[in-house]
Structure formats: C-alpha cells, structure tokens
Amino acid sequence: MELLNTVPNLIEEESAANRTEKSVCSLPATDRLLVTLNRYELRKFFPDTALLESIFPETHSIEACCLKEEQWHAALRSYQPTAILSCWSTPRIPEDIAGNPESPLKYICHVTGSPKNLVPRSFFERGGIVTNWGNLAAGQVAEQALLLALSALRNQGAWRSQTEEFSHTPFWDMVETLQTRTLFGRRVGVHGFGQIAQSLVRLLRPFNVQVFAYSQGVPPEIMRQADVVPCESLAALFSQSEVLFECEALTPGTFQCVDESLLSCLPDGAVFVNIARGHLANEAALQRELQSGRIRVALDVVATEPLTPEHPFWTYPNAIMSPHIGAPTADRTYAYGDFASENLRRFRNRMPLQGVVSISAYDRCT
Template sequence: MSIGKILVVLTDSEKNDFLPETLQKELSAITPEIKWLNPDFINEHGWDDALSSIKPEVLVTGWQTPRLPEAPQKYMGSGLKYVCHLPGSVRKLVPRSWIEAGLIVTNWGRSVSHVVAECGLMLMIAGLRRAGYWNSAMHRNGAWKGPDLDTRSLFGKKVGIHGFGAISSCLVRLLEPFDVQVSTYSPAVPDAILNEFGVSRSPSLEALFSENQVIVELASLTPQTEGIVTETLLRSIPDGGLFVNLGRGAVVDEAALARVCSEGNLHAALDVYTVEPLAGDSPLRRLDNVLLLPHIGGPTVDQRRTAGAYGVSNIKRFSRGEAMEAIVNLEIYDRST
C-alpha cells in the first residue's frame, strides 16, 4: 500500500523535541512528499488553504496545532485519512464528528507510560518526605528542621492504586525495590494480570482507601468515576497518609480534598486538577501539606522523542496497511479529557 502526502503542523520546539533529525529521516523514507508547516500558518490562513492545496493523506500534529474545523466532510474529501497526534489527548484538536466520519486518529498511547509512572514514584517519595513544604519553607522563610519532624519513608508501605492500566503496571515495577504491598481496585482487570504483577485485588474502593497508607489515583475519567473519590473516602486514609493524583483531576472531589488536607492528617501530591490551570485562589495552593505540580507528569522534554518514534511507527503501519496502535475510537474519545 502506498501513502500520499504527509503534512506536519508543529512548532519548531515541538518538531525538535518529538521528531529529531533521525526521525525526520524516517518520515522521509516513508514518502518524499512531506510538507512542514508552523501552526502560525494555520492560524493566519486557516485549514482551507493548507488542506485544499496540499491534499495530505496523513496529518501529524502537536499541542499547538490549531483545532480542525467542525465539518469534516469537505476536508476529508481532499484525501485526509489519518491524524497522527504525537501527544496524548486529542479532544482539543479533533472534533468528534471527524472520528464519526471515519478519520483514523492515534496518539502516544502507552509509549510514555513509564515516564508518567516515574513522575508518580517521585510524587510518592516527595510527598512522604514532605519535600514540597521544606523546599518552600527553606527558600522563603529560612526554615530548618525541628524536633517534630514528620517525614516518612516509602519502604515497607501499603500502597493502594485506584485503576490498573499501563501506567499502574509500570509504577508497580518501579516500586519493586521498596518492598511495598500493592493492592488495587480495578474491577475490570482480570486476575491473571494482577497476579503477573504481584498485586492483590481490593474488594472495594472503601477498603482500598482505608487499608493503605499511600493511595495513588490512576482511574480513567468516565461518567461513573467523576467525583467518585469523596470526602468520606479521603478521611478513611490512615492518619499521616498520602494521596497522590496523576490520573484525572475530576475523579476527585477537589473541595473535599482541600478540606481534609487543611486539617493536617492527610498529605497530598497532585499533578492533575478538575480545571486546569489550577485557579490562583484555589485553597489547595495555600496548604503546606499539598505538593503541587502543573500537570507535567507526561513525557519530559528529553523523552518526547519516544512518543515521536511511536507516531512514526504508526505512520509506517498505516502506509503498509497494517494494524495500528493507540487508535482513538469514539469510546476512548468520549472518556478522555
């Protein structure tokens, strides 16, 4: 199967990070008909000009690529069949109507799960060591440790993971040297997978929260999981425990989390929020026992080429008529954020 033109719409920094020179050469080996555009061109001239004149079969996109128009029929008629989105969520880029009309869309899938898991491990250790508090206090207040130090270690802890997918499985492997006991609440995951990773199944979400000193939130966001982490669940975490969220912010009752943490018995380490960016007046920003990151759990700059290589591999599969990975179908689209 031959492939037509490829249109790449990335900023210079996205191009350098996701598609360094070696990957650009791999793209050129698939087809010499590659057109590179900066998103500014689309912002100025619109998609009409680019799609109707270039007539790409494959569109490669990044975070800064402008959103596709709402009506797909006109543009797919020009030959566009596949959008290879190098980052994760596609909802800001691709209207649902395009997927309904048959456009193939892929994203970075599981290619960066290990890097997200690395961030999760960092949040766990930093949260237990109270690193967020001490970093700020030493920079701003000249603070130093006192006799009532409340730092904890990850070694030997009971860790509960809500949701068990690709990131969770990578995290479990990273946790192996710490001799932790890991359990999960993820009813749809077969016992065989949990046994493979040495993870026990928690009978309920209530048991998961009340029986573990560290809770890691990695459940996907669906109508059923939105707001499922309630104040009652958060209060059931043992005193001195840690709640980590690097999954989806809206899974948690954020106001309740702020209330519980404000009482001092629960610590939190967060990378995701219900509304992003996190509001400047959010009570979470005022709590010394809440470590905050600005949703940077995805691939670091030096690891974005991993996602780029994954995208190039998918384009190769598309060119050969082979099965592709990380396809965003309507079900996945609807539960993504």
C-alpha cells in the first residue's frame, strides 16, 4: 500500500470548487476507505497490507500525521471517505465533517484504544459509528497489573541495591531483609469494574484471594455475579485491601480521587497498583507514602509521560515503575490489525460490528 506524504493540488482544487455553487454532499456511489496510519503503525498492525486493500472497492492511504492541518482537511473533503481507518498518529477529525449529517463519513475504525483525541462528540451525536480494539487489550493490561503486584509483593524495587550484598547471604536472611510477600490468600481491592478489572478478577482466582470492588454507577449485583464483594465507598475499599488495583476510568469526578486521605486508609504494608490513568492519583500524596515506607507502589501510568529520569519516583526502593506498556504486547499486535480488518469487512457487508464505542463510553475515555 503506497502512502502519500502530500496531497497535491487538493487545496487549490477545493478553492476552485468553492467558486462554484455548493450543493449538498451526497453519499459516494461506492464505499471508500481512507487509511490514515503512519508507516510504523501499518507495519506494526497490518504486515500484509494487500489484505487490507481488498476489503473496500476503493481504498486510499495517506500518512495523515505528515500533513498540515489545512492539507488534512482538504484530503478528507477530496477523498470523501465512507470509513476511516485510524490509529495513534491520525489527526483529529474536523468538526465540519464530524458533525455534518450530510458527510459521507459514517464509520471510524480506530485500531487502538481511546478515540477521544481523534473524534469529536458531534460525530456520535449525528449517528456516526466508532469502533476500537474492544476487549482485546483487557487481558493483557490485566496481565501487566498482576505482574506489577507480584513484583511489588516480592519487593523487586530493592533487589538491585541488595544483589551484591546478598551474594554470600543465606536464603532466609535475604527474604527477611527484603520482606518478600505472597499474593496467595490476600484481600484484594479493585477500583473500577470495566473489562480490564473483570479480566483481572479472573486472573486472580488461582491465588485464592478475596476480591472487593467499588465503581460508582456499577450495580453491586454485577460484582456479586463475578464472586466479588461490592463496597459502599472508596474508603471502605481501600481500608480492607492488602493489594489495591486502580482500574477506574478517568472522569472529572475521578480526577485525583486517590488522595492523601484515601491512601492513608490502606493497611500498613499494602500494595497500590495503577494501570488505568496517572491522573487518578495525587502524585504528591503517593510520594509522601513512598517516602514514609509504609506502602509499596507499582505504576504503569503517571500523570506526565514519559517519566523524566530525574523524577523522584525512580529513587524509591518501594516503587516499581513500568513505562505504560500494559497493551498491546509486541508479539500480539497483529491481532489488533486482524480485529480492525474484520470490523471493516463487517461494515462493508453491513454486518454488526465488534468493539463499538458508545457515546457514554466515549465520555469516559481520556
């Protein structure tokens, strides 16, 4: 598939068209797909682009991230796509196309997760359809959460500083000094109860843990059906959790909801794991807890990413940091491309789509 880095004459052609009487934009005679991924994303998710090109009768591909804003807008007006295949690098859809019910654009197939920075809300309001990777990433993010919890329980942050010292140290002295712990039989809390949290609950079962959860708006019965004990408040959840997983969506109501008072509810020696969004936690409060040594913290997300080398989080032995690598893993990226390709086929054949983003889910996205 040939990527076009420029869109020759589109702006000039559009200007000429504007000099003529404008008519209502009609639907194209055939479905048109506009692929807007950059070279890296195409190679990562669609190693065989020939298969991607075969789905629609007309397919165009542009490296949209290389276009100036006016070129991007002109390209959309020129190609008149029925569907757009988008990814991390795709620029935001302009409002005059997203919110226009006469626009031929009906479907945005987003290869990865949140479409919030790409798609204006008006696209949903006028009946546009958006899909993303659905539940495909949930298991891998949950897997990362479990890894971080186990690493923190075994006090991995202190391993490097102790390696040389322990080279001639008896085994029992090592585990005593490191204060290693097990996940088996723990009281585990989960803040949030979406697909990632539910995948995590399933991963935790072999450890014979008791799972508690809290998520505003989620009926307690849904938690009970998963053999999870619902809590009446966040404070109640934190106070009884020896391991606390932060899985909640970031909204104005949850911004920095994990504050000093809530962290103080955690039992001494507890582990706090965040694999959701960095802005859910007050990082100054986290640093104070780390400085005290009272709890252990494991983070895959922080408020400002990437974390700078001089950030204090790196200095605490009771902190485990991973660079927002929950999903997708390198060996499974093709599956996300396959999922998107299948959705494009379904759209082309007017079949039900998978991983549809509802407007309420969009509002919870970050």
